[in-house]
Amino acid sequence: MISRTFRAETMILALEEVKKELGTDALVVSARQIPGGQPWQVWRKPLVEIVAVRLEPGEDASVVIQTGEKQKSVSTDKKTGMKDLNRKDIALPKKMNVPSALRAGRETEIPAAVRAETVLKKAAGEIEKESLPVAASQPLEDSVEIRGKKIKPKPANDGKLELIQKLGDDEKPQDLRIIQLKPDGKPVLPPLELPVLPWQPPQAEADGIEGAWPVLQKFYDQLVRQGVDINMVKRVCQISADTLGYQTAMDARRLGEHLRRQLEAYVRVQREPAQREHRVICLVGPSGAGKTSFAAKLAVRYQKEMKRSVAWVCADTVRTGGIAEARAFTEAIGIPMQIAYTPGECAAIVDALHGNDLIIVDTPACNPRSEGSLIETGALLTAIPERTTWMVIPATVKENDMLNAAGAYAVFNPRALVISKMDETNSFGTVYNLGLRSQLPFAYFSYGAHRLDDLVPAAASRLVQALFTERFD
Template identity: 30%
Template sequence: MRPHTFRAATMAEALEEIQETLGPDALILSVREVPGGPAWQIWRGRAVEVLAFPPESTNLPAETEKVVPTPDPHDVQRRGAGNLTQTMEPEQEPPLRAMQARLQAQGLDDELLARAIYTCRSVLGKESPMERSRVAQHLKLQLMAQLRGMKPGRIEKDRLIFLIGGHGVGKTTLAAKIAKYQMERFGKNVGWISTDTYRITSIAQARCMTEALGVPLEIVYAPEDLEAAIADFENMDLIIVDTNGCNPAVERELIELGAFLDPFPQGSRYLVCPATGKDTDLNHAAAAFRMFQPIGMILTKLDETLALGSAYNIAWRSELQLIYFSYSPGIMEGFEPADPEALVDALFGKRVLR
């Protein structure tokens, strides 16, 4: 089922067109303001662009399908979201108020939430009374549409993985979980390389985990030794490189990490972010590590917080594929391929990441 895009001069006109094309049960995912004409015709003012899904029961003729790209999630921040709270009616239906309060408590981005609430009220506002289940479903669909799920076959194809992130984000435990999952799920032979040699405890932890899993371990102290270590594992199906923790605010540490990564552009670089992190710190880390061109994000420590708004926000802002979820300190449990729906469900109180 593909989303459809509708443009009109007003929201009312857009909704009328959606009902005519997709039916009265169509699901609205997002609303944004767009230029009303070509860039050079500024006098034409603004228009409304709505992204909608047909209901599951609707079978549309092939010729009516409109294949369109998903809107840039950062348009939520760039295009007037700050004024939405002023245009919303002051008295909202109780179910909508309750959902808004819950997502605020979870720490969801204020402007993204304002946009979602505004869209929900525009679409469902004619219902009297507004149904709680419909409100929850509508908000969930909007939030899910903003996340990038993992591409099919992504983790099966991995041959060389680099785990990158700040200090204490759980990379070493994560490396063990990935090794165990890949061995059991795909029957792969796994080799483990650790460049995290600044702390003796990190080396001891890596040795303990690899012995428990029966996985060979190489300790690498300098970038020039990494190539030889990878060559030693040439017969392995998967090589996991647990890089040294890097403070994104310290240029020297970023340079040192780059020295390990640059010679191996073929490796899959995954940014590891803890769900316990603060919005500001996670945003700064994602911006700093962007220079290494990570292709995906792994969320850790999902069981250590009751508010997952920061985890959602960084996944949305970074625009990275979600690859894995980790939510237990043990290596034998609490790990699964990422599912954006599970993260969104957790925002609404469903215990799916425990």
């Protein structure tokens, strides 16, 4: 009699080895499931162990049966002093995609004198028969917990039950618990119990300054509505409250005058150039800012009121109608105009017009959010080293757009701000904040459509007055 022990991951693989080595006439004495891998490996997988024999000519099969029963009793005696994880308190899955011959538990005994070929065919038939309904349904999952700590679920649709052993030094096998989950794989959570609280309307934030007098509170609200920086509003109101007495602070005229003087102190303005001062002024700004209209108003002011010679360089050759608009303005004013298509031409024209008191360069619209547009404008300005750059911003744009444009045009080193369309808005806090945060002086305020009367030199008093009257006069 030849006896062999075979170990494999599944029963079918083990029977294949029996058939291959001992032949189809071999007898399976016993089969059981044993831990696989080394003892120190936590994630070791179980293996199937089969003891098979092949009878020599003349031997009786009853001897093999008695030998198998004797081996079974010996192996049972060895396990009496060991703790087995396959206890009754461990709830294993009720249904698995494995043959019924492997569902008996951790150790499955196969009757002796059963040929390996017969067991192999039966196991293969059961797998093929039972895989069809299981595949149609959703796979089951096992959730393993050790003292309440969940371990990653393992699917049970591959025909193998993997018993996860992840025990620490202070943990025992009794702490291992297997829970059968629903087919969807999501555990049922208990209903969330939240305390029922009475609904209360949200409390509005305190609007104003603490302890403000009625008249001072009125001016505070007015400046906040205009959009002036809140820190600046609180500062000037607090200074007025600390400086003026109660009776003076109740006088609206005197209190308003005190607030205006404080706000004007933070506004920078640029004086107009002297009588014989030569300047080359380049105007930059976004599309629709009113650069060409301001250039015409500035040319009229210098020629009519200041008796200065003015020349116009039109570099706005990209915009449709830009050249025609500039030619119409210059012909009406009576000043020369030259057209520059490239930075080199612009520099040559400026040198040729050096004899004029003022040279106005109207540049194309510059998109502050376009790198290519900024590069083109920068190349044009770099060709004119003796220039003075003014930034033209309309008063109707949002404060965030104003600040973004000022930050983008900072690479051109602008010297002053020109605010256009002052008559098209009733909110001037954004203009005030632009001068406060950019620290650039205001040069001119432009409003209206008239070329002469609607351009005034920048004055702090006019801008601050507009904050209280909500109109630019």
